[in-house]
Amino acid sequence: MIGYSLRRFILIGCIASLMGLLFLNAAGAQEKKLIVSSIKIKGNWTVETLTIRNYIKVQVGDPFDFNRLRQDMQAIYASGFFQDVKIDVEKKDGGALITFLVQEKPTIKEIEISGYDEISAEKIREKIEFKTSSVLDDTAIAKSIREIKKLYQDDGYYLVEVDVEKKLIPPHWVRLKYNINEGPEVKIAIIDFDGNEAFTDDELQKTIETRDYWFFSWLTGSGHLNKETLDLDLERLLTHYYDNGYIDVQVGSPEVKLSEDKTKLDIKIPINEGPQYNVGEIEISGNKIISTEKITRGLTLKTGEIFSRQKLREDITKITEGYADGGYLLTEALPLVKRQPDKQIVNLVIKINEGGLTYVHRVRILGNNTTRDKVIRRELEFKEGDVLTGRAIRRSYQDLNNLGFFETVDIKTNPTDSENNMDVDVMVKEKLTGSLSVGAGWSSVYQLMGNVSITQGNLFGRGQRLRLSGSLGQTRQRYNLGFTEPWLFDMPLTAGADIYYRTRSRVRYRDYRIDYRGGKLNFGYPLFERVKGYASYMYEDRKIYDIKSNAPESIKNRKGTSATSEISFSLLRDSRNNRWRPSRGARNKLSVEYAGGMVGGDNYYIRYLAESSWHFPIWWKFVLSFHGLIGYQTGYNGHNIPVEELFAVGGAQTVRGYDRDAIGPRKGSYVIGGNKKLVFNAEFHFPIIEPVTGLFFFDTGGAFAESENYELDEMRMGVGAGIRFFTPMGPIRLDWGYKLDRKEEEDSAKWHFAIGTYF
Numbered sequence: 120m121i122g123y124s125l126r127r128f129i130l131i132g133c134i135a136s137l138m139g140l141l142f143l144n145a146a147g148a149q150e151k152k153l154i155v156s157s158i159k160i161k162g163n164w165t166v167e168t169l170t171i172r173n174y175i176k177v178q179v180g181d182p183f184d185f186n187r188l189r190q191d192m193q194a195i196y197a198s199g200f201f202q203d204v205k206i207d208v209e210k211k212d213g214g215a216l217i218t219f220l221v222q223e224k225p226t227i228k229e230i231e232i233s234g235y236d237e238i239s240a241e242k243i244r245e246k247i248e249f250k251t252s253s254v255l256d257d258t259a260i261a262k263s264i265r266e267i268k269k270l271y272q273d274d275g276y277y278l279v280e281v282d283v284e285k286k287l288i289p290p291h292w293v294r295l296k297y298n299i300n301e302g303p304e305v306k307i308a309i310i311d312f313d314g315n316e317a318f319t320d321d322e323l324q325k326t327i328e329t330r331d332y333w334f335f336s337w338l339t340g341s342g343h344l345n346k347e348t349l350d351l352d353l354e355r356l357l358t359h360y361y362d363n364g365y366i367d368v369q370v371g372s373p374e375v376k377l378s379e380d381k382t383k384l385d386i387k388i389p390i391n392e393g394p395q396y397n398v399g400e401i402e403i404s405g406n407k408i409i410s411t412e413k414i415t416r417g418l419t420l421k422t423g424e425i426f427s428r429q430k431l432r433e434d435i436t437k438i439t440e441g442y443a444d445g446g447y448l449l450t451e452a453l454p455l456v457k458r459q460p461d462k463q464i465v466n467l468v469i470k471i472n473e474g475g476l477t478y479v480h481r482v483r484i485l486g487n488n489t490t491r492d493k494v495i496r497r498e499l500e501f502k503e504g505d506v507l508t509g510r511a512i513r514r515s516y517q518d519l520n521n522l523g524f525f526e527t528v529d530i531k532t533n534p535t536d537s538e539n540n541m542d543v544d545v546m547v548k549e550k551l552t553g554s555l556s557v558g559a560g561w562s563s564v565y566q567l568m569g570n571v572s573i574t575q576g577n578l579f580g581r582g583q584r585l586r587l588s589g590s591l592g593q594t595r596q597r598y599n600l601g602f603t604e605p606w607l608f609d610m611p612l613t614a615g616a617d618i619y620y621r622t623r624s625r626v627r628y629r630d631y632r633i634d635y636r637g638g639k640l641n642f643g644y645p646l647f648e649r650v651k652g653y654a655s656y657m658y659e660d661r662k663i664y665d666i667k668s669n670a671p672e673s674i675k676n677r678k679g680t681s682a683t684s685e686i687s688f689s690l691l692r693d694s695r696n697n698r699w700r701p702s703r704g705a706r707n708k709l710s711v712e713y714a715g716g717m718v719g720g721d722n723y724y725i726r727y728l729a730e731s732s733w734h735f736p737i738w739w740k741f742v743l744s745f746h747g748l749i750g751y752q753t754g755y756n757g758h759n760i761p762v763e764e765l766f767a768v769g770g771a772q773t774v775r776g777y778d779r780d781a782i783g784p785r786k787g788s789y790v791i792g793g794n795k796k797l798v799f800n801a802e803f804h805f806p807i808i809e810p811v812t813g814l815f816f817f818d819t820g821g822a823f824a825e826s827e828n829y830e831l832d833e834m835r836m837g838v839g840a841g842i843r844f845f846t847p848m849g850p851i852r853l854d855w856g857y858k859l860d861r862k863e864e865e866d867s868a869k870w871h872f873a874i875g876t877y878f
Contacts, residue, residue, distance in 0.1 A: 164223060
């Protein structure tokens with residue numbers, strides 16, 4: 120019987136090959152006549168025999184081949200289930216009886232962790248990827264040791280030691296014990312910069328993330344050495360110098376020194392700044408379509424200014440975007456920086472490869488399961504055969520997002536066989552556009568309320584909107600059925616209709632009740648770039664009743680039923696990048712509303728409104744927003760403005776911290792309202808955790824009587840904070856407002872809850 124072991128082949132290598140050659144020469148004639156008569160597998164107890172046979176290529180009836188058997192043995196070993204594999208060959212009756220003898224790796228029965236104190240066992244176990252009942256794998260164990268060490272080192276235990284004990288449990292089990300010696304917590308005592316003259320240590324410290332240990336490090340997690348972070352910090356230092364003209368700067372490897380008690384680290388970062396360079400000559404070459412003067416005028420970098428690599432990147436982006444907006448998407452702008460160390464200037468050469476106009480070859484809509492292709496295509500500012508521009512891509516992206524139908528929108532261009540033709544893939548991920556909400560609550564304004572709402576914002580995938588809602592409370596009821604078709608007759612003509620009924624007590628004092636029954640027709644059509652015109656007609660019956668005896672005469676005179684017939688016209692320009700979560704752009708609206716007179720009805724008034732909101736990105740997801748609203752209205756033909764139409768401000772939509780309609784001209788304790796109003800709002804938005812953002816706000820506003828001017832000194836003010844929770848049906852708003860000029864009889868603050876955007 121002849122025995123072969125994989126380990127023996129590996130260890131004795133050349134000797135085995137030589138002996139095998141001699142053996143084959145001596146017995147070659149006999150082996151050539153041998154035929155494999157049987158193949159057996161022994162020693163396995165968990166790995167199925169059939170699994171092992173899958174690694175064996177030699178079959179019964181094959182000629183005996185020593186090299187093929189060796190390859191099969193190696194394949195079995197490489198499977199990772201076995202710690203040793205042997206082959207026994209027995210010659211019998213002119214045949215070869217082959218037996219593969221395998222010794223499986225032990226199976227992990229238990230994993231024990233000892234010596235931990237500063238980090239929980241749960242966090243440590245997360246770094247051990249294998250579990251009990253898995254096969255022992257030394258490579259996986261070594262990886263787990265590295266991960267555990269990194270876990271400790273990131274938490275300040277830089278000197279941690281981890282080893283693993285293996286205890287065999289017959290017949291085929293093993294117990295692993297991780298022994299952890301945490302060592303002392305090592306804190307960064309000093310971060311020093313050596314060789315810096317242009318910037319102070321404090322200025323450089325602000326550019327990096329590694330921090331020395333301070334009182335609140337337990338909360339911020341700073342003050343510990345993280346090698347990956349420190350490596351990135353060296354790149355941050357280089358970037359800082361490059362962006363301030365020091366293009367010869369060299370940042371050396373940090374010197375890390377451990378204190379004698381092994382609890383503190385001193386880090387020294389060597390810097391060789393070199394000279395500061397200014398911008399010399401700027402040469403533009405290769406441009407024919409856009410003039411050199413126009414390109415140069417749009418550059419941020421100017422001759423004589425300090426050179427900045429970041430500004431150069433921004434200028435290159437401006438140039439390519441300028442060409443892309445004209446349809447030259449394939450244009451390249453290649454910067455070349457020529458140093459003149461003796462003059463400490465850099466001359467810039469920007470070579471432009473313009474290419475030709477880029478045309479749309481094919482537009483593919485991907486990812487839409489419900490929304491019809493044409494609903495998406497009609498929002499695109501390009502189609503097959505058009506010149507493709509960067510502006511058209513950006514606006515199409517913005518318009519698709521503003522539909523509110525998609526979680527994500529992505530527009531990608533792909534080259535075709537024709538150099539100046541591109542395929543455009545419009546990829547969307549749909550979100551739920553239908554919602555059913557049922558709720559109940561209590562408000563200091565409306566008291567106990569219950570509501571139900573059914574909304575479908577993308578009816579049958581056609582982009583149509585249907586909404587049915589109702590609310591019932593102690594002081595108000597509201598029911599509404601509305602339908603909107605955004606593209607009537609396959610034209611960009613928006614058409615909508617609403618039928619409603621609502622009844623409520625006057626919110627502030629509940630000195631009378633009023634019922635509204637009516638309907639409204641709305642139409643909108645694009646007039647200019649980003650400007651849309653709207654026209655609407657509203658008719659409703661109003662009934663005022665249950666008037667308190669101490670109510671002012673102007674209210675008592677309104678008792679009974681009247682009809683209001685109103686037409687309105689407005690212009691709206693909306694350049695916001697997102698309707699629900701704007702971070703840049705503006706929304707500006709002018710409108711006039713006319714009731715009575717030639718359109719009929721009992722109520723006469725003309726109302727003018729101007730509204731503007733602006734959004735500015737500050738950094739990352741931090742956004743600063745401003746909003747202003749001014750209104751004026753008057754009666755005519757001897758009619759006064761109906762008292763229920765007079766302006767008053769306060770509440771979630773105007774000045775937070777105050778009750779709704781609590782600010783305005785009064786008669787006694789009653790807020791009657793005025794014919795003028797002015798509101799200003801400012802908000803600072805910041806991210807919390809998706810899909811929640813937070814904000815701080817400042818509101819001010821007032822309403823004024825016919826005999827008064829817009830008095831800024833008389834406007835009330837509120838400040839506060841809030842959160843926005845973004846849902847498929849729109850943002851949920853929760854704000855807390857504090858009165859800056861509280862009067863003695865007023866509460867100091869108010870909570871406000873609403874659904875939908877503010878401005």
